[in-house]
Amino acid sequence: MTHTHEHSECRKLLxxxxxxxxxxxxxxxxxxxxxxxxxxxxxxxxxxxxRKTVELYRATVPAPPVPEDVRARLFLRLELTDFMKAMESD
Amino acid sequence: MLESTLNVPPGALIAEASPAPPSLSKLQSGDRVEFAQLVDTYSGPIYRLALKIVGHPQDAEDVLQETFIKAFRNLSTFEGRSSVATWLYRIASNEAFMALRRRKPEAVSVDEEIETPDGEQEPVQIVDWCCLPEEELLSSESREHLDKAIDHLAPVLRVVFLLRDIEGLSVRETAEALRISEAAVKTRLLRARLQLRERLSHYYAERLKVEQA
Structure with a gap:
């Protein structure tokens, strides 16, 4: 690959x-x-x-659901179990 | 622990619960439905952030629980200068870094000064892999590589990248969540992205060779 100009310019733009x-x-x-x-x-x-790196991450990293047992323990710890059930049936 | 503000019957208002963004006034008045909705909406992103910072499911679960417990306890004193979401990310980031320090005492703190006068490391991998077909760029193997590449970032860079590029916070929101300057966010984000670009370039260059063979 040709790269004949002063390299300090590349460094400045980085x-x-x-x-x-x-x-x-x-x-x-x-x-x-x-x-x-x-x-x-x-x-x-x-x-x-x-640019492609940023695009790929924004496009491909999904929001994995909280594992069901982790979610259940969270709602239990917060004393929101009744609401969790209501949300699931909503 | 939470009894003092449990003043709404469970299930009574679920159908009327507000969509995001959460209502701070409802949360601060002890509206359990609103708090349950908040937990339901943000437990996924908070768990994902925690897991990527601490790297252990049990620690991530502890961070998740502590985040919402602390949020609940401190709702009355939250002044709303940032959004509730940003505030949650701040609590979660602090909790995650505390967990990380417990497991790896040598780990750095979120506000550590890492900006150096030497500037950024120059890119090494100079291969244009953008022309690879989408099915190659987004294959399950590639996705796995993308995910693992994040783990190689230093925690202080990783958290900035996760908040900005994965969770979609603005530079300002990321700075608020981490209590660092916007300039520090920009510097760390650049460094994180350049490091990820290097790793992806190394990986996709190999795929490109196969594609062109």
């Missing part, structure tokens, strides 16, 4: 990449990052894979 993929940066900073990515394939790959 600190902004998380906010960049969140769309939380000012347009002027986005412009700088995007201009750099146009010239630096390495940073473009880092940004694309960073």
């Amino acid at each position: 600190a902004s990449l998380s906010e960049y993929v969140d769309g939380a940066l000012d347009e002027s900073i986005c412009d700088v990052i995007e201009q750099h990515m146009g010239e630096c394939e390495r940073c473009e790959i880092v940004v694309d894979t960073l």
Whole structure:
């Protein structure tokens, strides 16, 4: 892979990449990052894979249900067992 | 323990219970239905957070119970400066870190200063795996790898990542839940995401080789 420009620029931009993929940066900073990515394939790959990493986690980590016995003990400890039964039949 | 505010007959108001977000005024007036709804709504996310921080089902269950017991006990003094959900996450995070310290005394605290002037570690894995098909990216094996990769993060990074990217809190809410600055949240989130990207890149690069073979 070619990477001929001054590497310090990549290092400087690294600190902004998380906010960049969140769309939380000012347009002027986005412009700088995007201009750099146009010239630096390495940073473009880092940004694309960073964005994909966040997307995958947000898309694929499900909310596992609390195990039934854990839930039952929780409601028992909180003296809410009657409400738990009512919720289940609701 | 909870008798003092058990002033609503069980089951009486379930059908009328408020949807999320929970009503703080109802909770503070001792509305058992509202509290039961709160427990029902947030027990899943709190248990998941606890399990990912402490790593042991029994400890996670203890964190879950202690979180709601402490929430119940302290409802009257909760001023509502953050949302009830953020407040619950704060209690749960504290409980989880206490459990972690009991099991691993060397473990760091949630407010430990980890920001260094050296900046972030440079990315090593430079492979564009975004082109992999969805069924590869989201296979059961890949999902397992995604899940396990979180466990390799230091606890102070893991909790920020879990609250922000898994539970969907904003940067501000995450900062409120952990009582750290928004700048610290951003730094830790970046570090967590970069570390996860490295692990995923290593894993998906191998899948890419197979795909292209």
